[in-house]
Amino acid sequence: xxxxxxxxxxxxxxxxxxxxxxxxxxxxxxxxxxxxxxxxxxxxxxxxxxxxxxxxxxxxxxxxxxxxxxxxxxxxxxxxxxxxxxxxxxxxxxxxxxxxxxxxxxxxxxxxxxxxxxxxxxxxxxxxxxxxxxxxxxxxxxxxxxxxxxxxxxxxxxxxxxxxxxxxxxxxxxxxxxxxxxxxxxxxxxxxxxxxxxxxxxxxxxxxxxxxxxxxxxxxxxxxxxxxxxxxxxxxxxxxxxxxxxxxxxxxxxxxxxxxxxxxxxxxxxxxxxxxxxxxxxxxxxxxxxxxxxxxxxxxxxxxxxxxxxxxxxxxxxxxxxxxxxxxxxxxxxxxxxxxxxxxxxxxxxxxxxxxxxxxxxxxxxxxxxxxxxxxxxxxxxxxxxxxxxxxxxxxxxxxxxxxxxxxxxxxxxxxxxxxxxxxxxxxxxxxxxxxxxxxxxxxxxxxxxxxxxxxxxxxxxxxxxxxxxxxxxxxxxxxxxxxxxxxxxxxxxxxxxxxxxxxxxxxxxxxxxxxxxxxxxxxxxxxxxxxxxxxxxxxxxxxxxxxxxxxxxxxxxxxxxxxxxxxxxxxxxxxxxxxxxxxxxxxxxxxxxxxxxxxxxxxxxxxxxxxxxxxxxxxxxxxxxxxxxxxxxxxxxxxxxxxxxxxxxxxxxxxxxxxxxxxxxxxxxxxxxxxxxxxxxxxxxxxxxxxxxxxxxxxxxxxxxxxx
Numbered sequence: 001x002x003x004x005x006x007x008x009x010x011x012x013x014x015x016x017x018x019x020x021x022x023x024x025x026x027x028x029x030x031x032x033x034x035x036x037x038x039x040x041x042x043x044x045x046x047x048x049x050x051x052x053x054x055x056x057x058x059x060x061x062x063x064x065x066x067x068x069x070x071x072x073x074x075x076x077x078x079x080x081x082x083x084x085x086x087x088x089x090x091x092x093x094x095x096x097x098x099x100x101x102x103x104x105x106x107x108x109x110x111x112x113x114x115x116x117x118x119x120x121x122x123x124x125x126x127x128x129x130x131x132x133x134x135x136x137x138x139x140x141x142x143x144x145x146x147x148x149x150x151x152x153x154x155x156x157x158x159x160x161x162x163x164x165x166x167x168x169x170x171x172x173x174x175x176x177x178x179x180x181x182x183x184x185x186x187x188x189x190x191x192x193x194x195x196x197x198x199x200x201x202x203x204x205x206x207x208x209x210x211x212x213x214x215x216x217x218x219x220x221x222x223x224x225x226x227x228x229x230x231x232x233x234x235x236x237x238x239x240x241x242x243x244x245x246x247x248x249x250x251x252x253x254x255x256x257x258x259x260x261x262x263x264x265x266x267x268x269x270x271x272x273x274x275x276x277x278x279x280x281x282x283x284x285x286x287x288x289x290x291x292x293x294x295x296x297x298x299x300x301x302x303x304x305x306x307x308x309x310x311x312x313x314x315x316x317x318x319x320x321x322x323x324x325x326x327x328x329x330x331x332x333x334x335x336x337x338x339x340x341x342x343x344x345x346x347x348x349x350x351x352x353x354x355x356x357x358x359x360x361x362x363x364x365x366x367x368x369x370x371x372x373x374x375x376x377x378x379x380x381x382x383x384x385x386x387x388x389x390x391x392x393x394x395x396x397x398x399x400x401x402x403x404x405x406x407x408x409x410x411x412x413x414x415x416x417x418x419x420x421x422x423x424x425x426x427x428x429x430x431x432x433x434x435x436x437x438x439x440x441x442x443x444x445x446x447x448x449x450x451x452x453x454x455x456x457x458x459x460x461x462x463x464x465x466x467x468x469x470x471x472x473x474x475x476x477x478x479x480x481x482x483x484x485x486x487x488x489x490x491x492x493x494x495x496x497x498x499x500x501x502x503x504x505x506x507x508x509x510x511x512x513x514x515x516x517x518x519x520x521x522x523x524x525x526x527x528x529x530x531x532x533x534x535x536x537x538x539x540x541x542x543x544x545x546x547x548x549x550x551x552x553x554x555x556x557x558x559x560x561x562x563x564x565x566x567x568x569x570x571x572x573x574x575x576x577x578x579x580x581x582x583x584x585x586x587x588x589x590x591x592x593x594x595x596x597x598x599x600x601x602x603x604x605x606x607x608x609x610x611x612x613x614x615x616x617x618x619x620x621x622x623x624x625x626x627x628x629x630x631x632x633x634x635x636x637x638x639x640x641x642x643x644x645x646x647x648x649x650x651x652x653x654x655x656x657x658x659x660x661x662x663x664x665x666x667x668x669x670x671x672x673x674x675x676x677x678x679x680x681x682x683x684x685x686x687x688x689x690x691x692x693x694x695x696x697x698x699x700x701x702x703x704x705x706x707x708x709x
Contacts, residue, residue, distance in 0.1 A: 031530075031536050040053050040057050041142060042116065042144050042151075043055045044151065044454070045116070045370070051476075054454075054472030055148070055472070056146060056526050057142065058081070062138065067618055067626065067659070068630050068657060069628070069655060069657035073135065076135070076141055077161075079591075079630065079632075081540075081614065082100045082145060082595070082612070083099050083143065084612065085097055085098075086098060095107075097110050098608060099143075099158040100158065100159075100542065100573065100597075101571050101595050101610075102569070102571070104492065105498075105552060106125070107126060109157040109492055110127060110157070110158050111152050111155045111157075113160060113162040114163050115163070115261070115294075119265075120155065121316065122314070122392060123316075123362060123496050123497050124498065125154070125495045133248075136174075136189075137163075137166075137204075137205070137248065138163045138166075142162040144160040146159060146542065147468070147489055148488075149468040149490035150455055150470035150490075153456060153458050153468075153491075157491070165250055165252070166203075168199045168201070168254055169192070169194070171201050172708055173191040173192065173709040174707065174708050176188050176189070176706035178705075179702065180702035180703055181701050182209050182210050182212050182700060184209040184700070185206075188204065188205045190204070198253070198254070199253070200252070201251070202249070203249070203250050204250070207244070207245075208243075209244060211242040212239075216237050216239050217238065217692060217694070218237045218692050219236050219689075220278055220689060221278040221325075221690075222234035222279040222280070223236055224689060225325070232328070233325070233330075234279070234326065235280040239282075241271030241272060241281070243270065245269045245270075247268070249263070250262070257298040258297050259296045262291070262292070264289075264290065264292075266287075267286075269287055270286050270288070271284075272286065274686070274690055278687055279325050283353075284321055284322045285320070286319065286321070287318070287319045287320075288318050289315075289318075290317075292312065293312070295311045295312075303373070304374070305373025305374065306370075307372075309367075310366070311368075312366040313364075315361075315362070316361075317360070317361045318358075323353040323355055324356055325353055327350070327352050327414075329349070329353065330350075333407040333409070337402050338401055339560075346407050346409075347410075348410065349410065349412070351412065352399075352413055354400055355400075356398040356399075357397045357398065357416065358396050358426045358504075359395045360393070360427070361394070362391060362392045363391050364389065364390045365389050367386065368384060368387075370382070379442065379444070382440040382442075383438065384436075384438040385435075385438075387436075388433060389431070389432075390430075390431065390432045392430040394420070394426065394427050394428070394429060395418075395425075396418075396426055398416055399412055399413070399417065401503045402423075402424040403419065424503055426503050426504045427497065428500055432462055433460075434460040435458075436458040436459070437456065438454070438457075440452065440453070440455075441453050441454070449476075450473070451474075453470070453471050454469065455467065455469040458491075463493055468488070468489045468490055468491055471486065471488065472486035480530040481527075481530075482528045483528075484527075498510065498552075498563040507560065509563050513563060525541045526539070527540075534582070536578070537576070538575075538576075539574065539576055539577075540577075541572075542574070543572040544572075545569075545570050546571075547567075549567065549569055550563060551564060552564075567599055568600040569599055571596065571597040571605075572596055573593065573610075575592070575593040577590070585621070586620075588617050588618075589617075595609075595610045606637075606643070606685070609637050610637070611634075611636050612632070612635070613632070614630070615630070616629070616630040616631075623661070623662075625658075625659070625661070628659075630656075632653045633650070633652050634650060635650040643688050645688065645691065648693065651683070653696075655676065658670060666708050666709065667707045668707075670703070670706070672700075672701070672704060673699070673700070673701055674700040675696065682695070684696060
């Protein structure tokens with residue numbers, strides 16, 4: 001065992017020293033040299049220089065986010081123009097991502113990928129798996145703005161976020177830990193080993209936090225019911241509960257032309273935020289388990305170019321215990337046993353609360369064949385054919401609903417009835433499949449002019465088919481000045497939950513949703529200019545039109561949120577990004593974005609910041625000390641027309657990290673401070689039933705220790 005351990009350490013040390021040397025060389029390059037070798041995978045489905053990518057692309061490297069003290073994907077998105085990680089009103093599972101004002105329920109209009117493979121909920125296509133996504137496993141994050149359905153199909157509507165893991169022999173062997181405010185603890189490690197022609201690497205994160213218990217809301221939906229029925233069941237004033245305990249592991253094995261990847265993300269215990277029905281639920285909890293196994297085979301020897309086959313298998317399981325409304329609540333109940341304010345049979349006291357345990361268990365298998373080759377000496381062609389089968393199974397116990405209540409009960413205990421396999425469950429068992437064909441042609445018309453055309457056709461088993469094209473023109477005006485113009489369409493298929501959810505006091509599906517789902521046309525202009533070798537400026541202007549957007553909308557008659565095609569959203573705006581290295585040891589990253597987003601009646605889209613600005617400064621005092629400070633400003637968030645509360649206040653978020661390198665050989669120690677100002681007015685919008693909005697987490701201090709072999 002000792003010898004095996006020594007062999008493992010020796011191998012990981014060798015790979016990390018090789019990688020560290022590459023980093024040192026990169027640091028000596030100018031900004032212009034760095035950006036001209038920067039690559040992206042997600043823009044076209046294959047690796048290419050960002051200057052040739054047919055989209056607006058932002059790349060954040062591991063080195064960049066590590067120096068800011070970022071722990072999760074949501075922390076990294078802070079620095080990207082036009083992107084915001086806010087708070088979801090409708091989804092109790094914490095954050096919500098926006099790209100240029102587009103998001104959807106559970107951020108479902110944004111496609112989240114890990115090494116090019118979707119990592120999202122099979123039930124509702126939401127990104128809750130990425131809300132607390134640790135970063136030790138990855139070397140860069142790619143953010144592609146605008147429609148991506150020509151490559152990635154459904155949900156690549158507002159944009160694509162791709163997390164790219166380390167390749168063979170480049171992962172830095174590291175072990176580290178953090179601990180600090182809110183009872184937060186992180187452990188992380190990564191390493192690799194080569195044995196003959198076989199290569200193995202691994203990385204893991206374990207993180208847990210109680211979250212900030214001072215994030216208190218003074219009233220909730222139950223407070224409204226208390227005032228109507230003269231009860232006192234509400235748990236408000238009380239804190240938002242967003243505690244978590246997460247473990248992730250990425251293991252990769254490669255032998256000659258075959259590779260096998262395994263990724264697991266497990267949130268063993270999480271809080272229900274402000275509650276599934278906007279009634280505080282401090283006693284509720286949930287757990288999520290997601291596993292992904294991917295096998296890839298390189299069969300390029302059979303044809304000219306690169307030909308790869310892929311099989312990807314995913315499983316997702318959620319267990320939950322939801323106190324929809326708290327113990328002691330008095331509510332009107334209809335003849336079907338559900339809460340009903342319009343046609344109640346009687347009033348029922350729920351002694352232990354309105355309780356449900358919706359627990360989906362889903363899996364999917366994807367098979368894909370991709371061929372990339374030179375069509376001519378000036379044309380690169382890519383075709384891809386894929387098929388995916390989804391299986392969705394559910395179980396549930398609850399103390400309300402059909403077959404359990406009929407509205408005549410004066411009181412109900414917390415005893416739960418199992419409705420699994422009956423028509424009374426919140427969602428029936430569903431099988432769904434789709435197949436697609438994607439084509440892309442990249443044509444180098446001249447040394448300075450590139451045209452790219454892509455198109456994808458998807459055919460679903462339950463809602464029909466859709467075709468989505470994309471076109472871009474890239475003009476290298478000079479060595480220092482590039483212009484991109486692009487347009488394309490995208491779609492969002494109705495999710496399983498949006499179509500079929502039922503018997504749910506919070507939200508129900510709608511099988512009459514438009515089969516066309518979501519369609520958008522986006523046109524953008526991207527200008528990139530190197531003022532000097534160490535001063536680069538990028539300017540993006542964009543416009544889009546989204547139709548038939550799907551959202552859960554409160555129905556006054558049914559007194560529940562029902563999935564609806566809610567109309568249109570039109571948006572236009574711009575983004576300015578600057579990066580400057582005034583000295584070799586100082587770098588400055590700044591951006592500003594502006595958005596004007598309207599609905600079909602020309603009303604402002606609510607809750608979206610129309611102005612955002614970011615400033616990040618990194619200063620390496622000497623070989624031992626490095627300081628980083630970042631600031632994000634959000635402004636001009638509108639309320640819905642029916643919301644009479646005062647406007648949301650603008651706020652400034654400041655984070656900082658101070659690092660001391662080589663306190664012992666290869667050992668560094670850092671102090672991370674997040675939300676330094678700790679201002680009470682820094683809030684994310686809530687529904688009017690939580691009248692004083694969601695306060696963001698307060699000031700957090702973390703101590704980090706990092707050892708590189």
